Amino acid sequence: MRELNDTPPAAAPRRRTRTDVAVAWTSAHAIELTGVGAPLVAGQIWSPWLDLISAVLAGVWAANEIRLHRRTRPARQIAVTTTPPARQLSSTASSAPAPAAGTDRKEAKA
Numbered sequence: 001m002r003e004l005n006d007t008p009p010a011a012a013p014r015r016r017t018r019t020d021v022a023v024a025w026t027s028a029h030a031i032e033l034t035g036v037g038a039p040l041v042a043g044q045i046w047s048p049w050l051d052l053i054s055a056v057l058a059g060v061w062a063a064n065e066i067r068l069h070r071r072t073r074p075a076r077q078i079a080v081t082t083t084p085p086a087r088q089l090s091s092t093a094s095s096a097p098a099p100a101a102g103t104d105r106k107e108a109k110a
Contacts (some may be wrong), residue, residue, distance in 0.1 A: 032061055 016024075019076045029031070043050035 036061060
């Protein structure tokens with residue numbers, strides 16, 4: 001029986017979906033999106049000249065995102081290539097190692 005003070009078992013890490021990535025990016029960049037969007041809306045309401053401010057801010061923001069993406073490319077590639085293999089869900093797996101590729105079971109016993 002589990003005690004109340006016992007810690008729960010560690011949950012298996014979950015892979016992020018495209019939706020998770022999009023929501024994380026949008027929430028992390030909410031202030032930047034507001035900084036670009038507010039002059040754009042103000043330009044539609046008051047003066048089209050405010051759209052110019054929005055365009056300049058969008059260009060600076062895009063250049064910064066491109067630079068950041070290029071700078072972090074090696075780290076992202078390492079993170080993708082070092083993901084752990086998927087866990088085996090079946091509990092009926094044998095503990096004996098599989099024979100080497102290209103060999104028969106008869107040859108492996110000899």
